[in-house]
Amino acid sequence: EAQVTQNPRYLITVTGKKLTVTCSQNMNHEYMSWYRQDPGLGLRQIYYSMNVEVTDKGDVPEGYKVSRKEKRNFPLILESPSPNQTSLYFCASSRRELAYEQYFGPGTRLTVT
Amino acid sequence: KQEVTQIPAALSVPEGENLVLNCSFTDSAIYNLQWFRQDPGKGLTSLLLIQSSQREQTSGRLNASLDKSSGRSTLYIAASQPGDSATYLCAVNTGGGNKLTFGTGTQLKVEL
Numbered sequence: 001e002a003q004v005t006q007n008p009r010y011l012i013t014v015t016g017k018k019l020t021v022t023c024s025q026n027m028n029h030e031y032m033s034w035y036r037q038d039p040g041l042g043l044r045q046i047y048y049s050m051n052v053e054v055t056d057k058g059d060v061p062e063g064y065k066v067s068r069k070e071k072r073n074f075p076l077i078l079e080s081p082s083p084n085q086t087s088l089y090f091c092a093s094s095r096r097e098l099a100y101e102q103y104f105g106p107g108t109r110l111t112v113t
Numbered sequence: 114k115q116e117v118t119q120i121p122a123a124l125s126v127p128e129g130e131n132l133v134l135n136c137s138f139t140d141s142a143i144y145n146l147q148w149f150r151q152d153p154g155k156g157l158t159s160l161l162l163i164q165s166s167q168r169e170q171t172s173g174r175l176n177a178s179l180d181k182s183s184g185r186s187t188l189y190i191a192a193s194q195p196g197d198s199a200t201y202l203c204a205v206n207t208g209g210g211n212k213l214t215f216g217t218g219t220q221l222k223v224e225l
Contacts, residue, residue, distance in 0.1 A: 099145065
């Protein structure tokens with residue numbers, strides 16, 4: 001089954017404790033990205049990657065890091081989480097060309113206390 | 114800067130009714146527009162993708178239209194069912210890293 005998976009699905013952590021949210025896709029997609037969803041603000045892009053070893057900032061990259069060492073994986077790293085990073089996070093993937101639809105993972109609900 | 118607006122924010126209808134969800138965007142220079150469904154605690158499910166050169170797309174009881182010049186899209190749901198209850202999001206792709214700009218959604222409730 002074609003899918004985007006994320007782990008963990010739920011995470012409660014404390015300020016400053018480094019964490020990684022994993023994202024993996026099995027569709028051989030070149031493009032992957034991370035979004036966060038907040039009430040009243042909708043989904044906003046954090047980082048994206050057009051291919052292996054190619055990443056770039058989205059609209060809200062502060063406080064986040066990413067890497068793309070393999071085509072199927074695109075982890076999101078929070079090196080020193082803060083309460084304002086409490087949010088619902090989504091990973092997405094698609095073919096690189098703009099004409100293709102994007103597929104989203106199930107989401108990771110992160111709470112930073 | 115692209116802005117996407119969805120009206121209404123919430124909608125409650127009786128089962129069987131046909132309904133229209135609206136999406137407007139400020140910059141008509143888009144590559145495509147995608148409609149999603151979001152269920153509580155779950156991810157986004159892609160419903161329809163309309164390319165900038167297309168006027169509409171259909172899938173089952175769903176029909177989405179696009180008027181790029183006026184910056185509008187509508188999602189038509191025929192013969193609504195309780196299982197259609199969810200939040201519906203529209204998103205436009207303006208390139209620039211294949212970024213989707215999302216509206217804040219319409220929360221739909223279909224009542225028996």
